[in-house]
Amino acid sequence: MIEFLDLRRINAAHEPAIRAAADRVLASGWYVLGAENEAFEAEFAAYCEAPHCVAVANGLDALHLVLRAWGVGPGDEVIVPSHTFIATWLAATQAGATLVPVEPDARTGNLDPARLEAAITPRTKAIVPVHLYGQPADMTPIMAVAERHGLKVLEDAAQAHGARHRGRRTGSLGHAAAFSFYPGKNLGALGDGGAIVTADAALAAKLRELRNYGSAVKYRHDLQGVNSRLDELQAAVLRAKLPHLDTENAHRRGFAARLTAALQGLPIGLPAVQAGNEPVWHLYVIRTPARDALQAALKARGVASLVHYPTACHRQRAYAGTAWPALPAAEAWAREVLSLPIGPHLALDDAERIAAAVRGALQDIGQPARTLAAA
16 A cells, blocks of 8 residues: 555654654753744744744644734735635634635646736735645745735745745745644644744744743733744754755655656646746645546555545635635635645655556546547
């Protein structure tokens, strides 16, 4: 069986460093907002080519706290992609803002900059593009639109640790960026974790207060903050794994290239890489109207797969009370996407094995190989 994800195997490669990190934290006697957190913030900021990093408890908090720090609230509008994980939407909702979804680019699934300007109103306060599946959104035109309208841009970089757009790292492209360190991410902790990266010193200072009960000085609370702190153990684990992130991302790129080459000519939509982007392939996502049948046939052939994400955000019960505009592109992506295995737990040769299973599975469901043009 080719597993979709094997965290035991991924983390086993870092086990000596992780154990040493845990021992260091245990011996320190300091477990929240200590030396490990401070060191990780400095190291991750440098990695993202940005001046400041503020570590928090998870990726959703990272998104939400930035919007709060910018003063986003009731009466404001936040532009979000219609096709994304629901955390992007929840962050704006938790801030009290009104969501304005924008449909995706047909090739990449990322927010389409060509549709962006039409979504802006006098109430728009911020834009939250998502670097979906590990590929940066088209940030150059997005930032140009934001600058024309005086809007803040928050990168949702939860799936894109280390990716580049026109030579620049995610995290350095917008006014701020939110990362998740959920265990399955390219840079994953042994539990939840998140961080905000920014070049704005004042924003970073405010976020440090907001994450810690609104306090910069012990027992003095100038803001109505929250408790959202990356604990010392997770910070130490992330420090142990960060030096290896580029190597693991390079492995993902090599795996994706081999998988793409081996899947050519099949009646499925393959991932498209936008010019100027260097994705980190958090996910390898194909598209087919026969998604559910193909997934079942792949399982029968010993290849696991997942769906990211099977229900568009506006179709979730959490947002059932809102009259949304027609969002056919988001619904089409939700119906057709299928994520194939990729990651450092797989050998490069597994790419051809997966492709062979896809080819056989398509034949099993009555869709023999043919070019997309002939489909």
